[in-house]
Each structure stands twice: as C-alpha cells, then as structure tokens.
Amino acid sequence: MKILLVGADNKWAIERYYVNYLTKLGVDIYHFPAPDIIFNYHSKNIFNKLLFKSKIRTGYAGVNKQLIKIAYEYKPDIIWVFKGMEIFPETLETLGKDFKLANYNPDHPFIISSRGSGNTNVTRSVGKYHIHFCYHNELQKKIENEFGISTVFLPFGYEKNDISYIEQSVIVEKKKVCFQANPDKYREEKINLLTQNGFEVDVYGIGWEKTYLRNNPLVKIFPIASRADFWRLNQEYRVQLNLFRQYNFGSHNMRTFEIPAVGGIQLAPYSDEQASFFEEGKEIFFFKNDEEMIANIRKILALPLSEVDSIRIAARKRSLDSGYTFTDRASTVYNTFKAML
Numbered sequence: 001m002k003i004l005l006v007g008a009d010n011k012w013a014i015e016r017y018y019v020n021y022l023t024k025l026g027v028d029i030y031h032f033p034a035p036d037i038i039f040n041y042h043s044k045n046i047f048n049k050l051l052f053k054s055k056i057r058t059g060y061a062g063v064n065k066q067l068i069k070i071a072y073e074y075k076p077d078i079i080w081v082f083k084g085m086e087i088f089p090e091t092l093e094t095l096g097k098d099f100k101l102a103n104y105n106p107d108h109p110f111i112i113s114s115r116g117s118g119n120t121n122v123t124r125s126v127g128k129y130h131i132h133f134c135y136h137n138e139l140q141k142k143i144e145n146e147f148g149i150s151t152v153f154l155p156f157g158y159e160k161n162d163i164s165y166i167e168q169s170v171i172v173e174k175k176k177v178c179f180q181a182n183p184d185k186y187r188e189e190k191i192n193l194l195t196q197n198g199f200e201v202d203v204y205g206i207g208w209e210k211t212y213l214r215n216n217p218l219v220k221i222f223p224i225a226s227r228a229d230f231w232r233l234n235q236e237y238r239v240q241l242n243l244f245r246q247y248n249f250g251s252h253n254m255r256t257f258e259i260p261a262v263g264g265i266q267l268a269p270y271s272d273e274q275a276s277f278f279e280e281g282k283e284i285f286f287f288k289n290d291e292e293m294i295a296n297i298r299k300i301l302a303l304p305l306s307e308v309d310s311i312r313i314a315a316r317k318r319s320l321d322s323g324y325t326f327t328d329r330a331s332t333v334y335n336t337f338k339a340m341l
Helices: 015-024 035-043 046-053 061-075 089-096 122-128 137-147 183-198 227-236 254-261 273-277 290-302 305-321 326-340
Strands: 002-006 028-032 078-082 100-104 131-133 150-153 174-180 203-205 219-222 237-241 266-269 285-287
Touching: 002 015, 015 028, 015 131, 015 326, 028 122, 035 061, 061 089, 061 326, 078 326, 089 100, 089 122, 089 137, 089 150, 100 122, 100 237, 122 137, 131 137, 131 326, 137 150, 183 290, 227 237, 227 254, 237 290, 254 266, 254 273, 266 290, 285 290
Parallel strands: 002 028, 002 078, 078 100, 100 131, 131 150, 174 203, 174 237, 203 219, 237 266, 266 285
Antiparallel strands: none
C-alpha cells in the first residue's frame, strides 16, 4: 500500500504518529509537508508575511503544482490530506479522477475559530474526497447527510511512547487547579470565574501573559511545558481542567485521552462521546454548566487521598486497556484504506 500523506511534519504534528505507525504496518508513505512549506515561506521575512496576509502571494499555487507533480510520479493508492488549508478544491478535483482521496481534519471544516483552524479551501473541499475520518460524531452525520460521502470515526488518542510516567507514590501532589493549553476568550472567562469563587489556578501555555488574567492574584502563569513536564504536571495537580475549543464542543479533544493516560484527574465539559470513553465519577469528572464546574472542583479538592488514588489508578487502567493509543488509531486507518483498495 502506498500513501501520499499531505500534512505537517513539525514536532507537534499529529500526522507524525500516523506516519510512524502506518510505516510499521508495512505502508509505503510519501510525506508531503504542505503546511510547513507555507509556514516557512511567510515566516521568512516581513515582506512575505505581508504578502501572505493580504493574499497577494500565499504560496498555495506552488504547493498545489508540486503536489500534483508528486502524485503522478509517486502514483499512490491513496492521497490522505490532513485538514487541507493549502490545497485548492480544483487540485482535489484533478487528483480525484485518478486517485482515492481521504481527509482527516483535527479541527473542523465548518467552524473556523482562528486563522490556523481552517479557511475556504478546507470548507469548499469537503465534497471532493472519497472518505472522511472524523473525530466528531455530529460532523460525521453532517458530511454523510449533506455530501453523501462515507465517514469513519477516528477519535484522538495518546502517544504511549511519549509518556513519562512517574510512580504516584513519588509525586508530591498540588491541591490546585491546573490548565495546560493556550488562551482564548472562552477559556479566559472560565478561569476568571474560578478565581471569583476562590480557586487558585495555574495555567501553562503561550499567550497567557498577554491576557487580563496576568493581573489576577489567584492565577499563576507559566510557559508551555516540555513534553516530559506536561506528563508530570498531569500527575501532580489534583484537578486537570479541560476546556474545549469551539469546534470540540459536543465531542472531545486530545486532552481527553492524555490526562488519564498518566492517571490525571480530569474535569471536562460533558459530551456523550467523552462519557463513552471514561466512566463519570470513577475515571473522569464532567460539567454541563458553570455551577457544576465549580461544584465538581470543590468535590475533587475535598476527596480523601485514598479515593483520589483509586480514581487515578482507574483512569490510567482504562486508558491502557481500551485501545486509545495512536497505534490503535493507525490500525483503524490501515484497515479502512485496505478495504478501499
């Protein structure tokens, strides 16, 4: 099986997990890093950045020309596009005549919440693919009903070889709330609400020092954690708060799986999807409104240590036993592609 994978190749990219594990399953992969090519172009100098922002010269045309050339030289069985901000719908129409096309969007094709979460190329291209992998059940239904295209449920996961797990007995617990992600208006409002109710919150990410929370005495701001520190922090804090981006509402995100993978105690917005992955009150905690969020934080902080340890053990065991790793997600992709050939 030959796959031409179109997606990022930086250290944060989810694509790299799939390249790694599909290769181990015997798949021949050509990784075309279209997002990186565009990023390197407009980051080269201020002139290029201005041209990109004004859409006078985006670099997209050259990437599309290069993709078509690679496809007809490499002759893959399937072209798998991640998100696809850089790829024109017309390019997909051309390629779709001779190749099977698949898409996976770890954000959302119809909810563009920031400059990096999508664009008109993504939205206009939904109907050009032969199959969509979706992390969101409602998105699956929309694509199937409105475009008549097959979809496969592909949840997020965690990378088992990335985890730095420390025995819980060695961890010195911090009986506080922790949030590890970058800010947006919704997240800032929720954290501010917590401080209004007397909770101390430690935040880790890029940009918090530019928000109004920088002057809040109950909020401590830290830089984004290294991966090793990220896992340790999930273990150290009594409460790991998970606040969704707009496109994750009603679904789940990466933190859904990463926090419990090391035995972190997660408090997240309720969704049927998340409730199908972890059992409420035993492996995870949910909230449906602000009142429940505040009440559950008080509850978790007041739990006796023996019960806290039981929840941590149960969450980690569920993660390890339930096929939530990217190895498992890659197997889903492999079996889907195999059935298409």
